[in-house]
Amino acid sequence: MKQTMTRSARCDIRTEVRKAICRQAKKLEQSGRIDITKTFSQHGDCSVFEHCANVAYVSCMLFRQMGIEADWDELIRGSLLHDYFLYDWHNRKTCHPAHAVYHPTLALHNAKRDYQLTVKEEDIILHHMFPLTVLPPKSKEAWMVCLADKLCAMTETFGKVWVRK
Numbered sequence: 001m002k003q004t005m006t007r008s009a010r011c012d013i014r015t016e017v018r019k020a021i022c023r024q025a026k027k028l029e030q031s032g033r034i035d036i037t038k039t040f041s042q043h044g045d046c047s048v049f050e051h052c053a054n055v056a057y058v059s060c061m062l063f064r065q066m067g068i069e070a071d072w073d074e075l076i077r078g079s080l081l082h083d084y085f086l087y088d089w090h091n092r093k094t095c096h097p098a099h100a101v102y103h104p105t106l107a108l109h110n111a112k113r114d115y116q117l118t119v120k121e122e123d124i125i126l127h128h129m130f131p132l133t134v135l136p137p138k139s140k141e142a143w144m145v146c147l148a149d150k151l152c153a154m155t156e157t158f159g160k161v162w163v164r165k
């Protein structure tokens with residue numbers, strides 16, 4: 001028999017995912033420079049931090065929808081740090097000339113300087129721009145962030161933001 005999820009069950013999952021993202025964000029705020037990402041714009045009126053939180057949210061929800069298990073802690077931390085390049089990419093003076101291709105490497109460099117990362121978190125950060133970058137993601141979590149990043153870039157441009165900070 002086909003089971004349909006009730007509206008309250010869907011709300012519970014959304015709340016659970018948002019809480020998990022806030023928990024991980026708070027931990028990252030305590031030791032690194034993630035607060036700076038709240039001051040840089042990403043797409044539309046969405047900050048880099050909000051974009052990263054959106055990517056975490058969409059990645060988690062897609063795994064839930066598909067019924068595929070994933071490591072949420074690594075998925076969320078990797079998502080929150082995937083654009084940890086720490087400059088305003090809209091400003092020609094501060095932006096790297098090859099930003100689109102280069103920023104995953106820089107984000108990983110910055111994140112490794114400020115945090116202790118797992119292999120999977122490194123994979124998520126380094127390969128999220130595939131196929132623009134040559135090497136593809138290795139883990140299912142990194143593949144999902146790679147997909148969610150593109151979905152969020154499009155929806156944020158049209159004003160949709162799932163996680164506000």
Ligand SMILES: [Fe+2]
Nearest residue numbers: 082083103128
């Ligand atoms: Fe990116």
Ligand SMILES: [Fe+2]
Nearest residue numbers: 051082083149
């Ligand atoms: Fe991104």
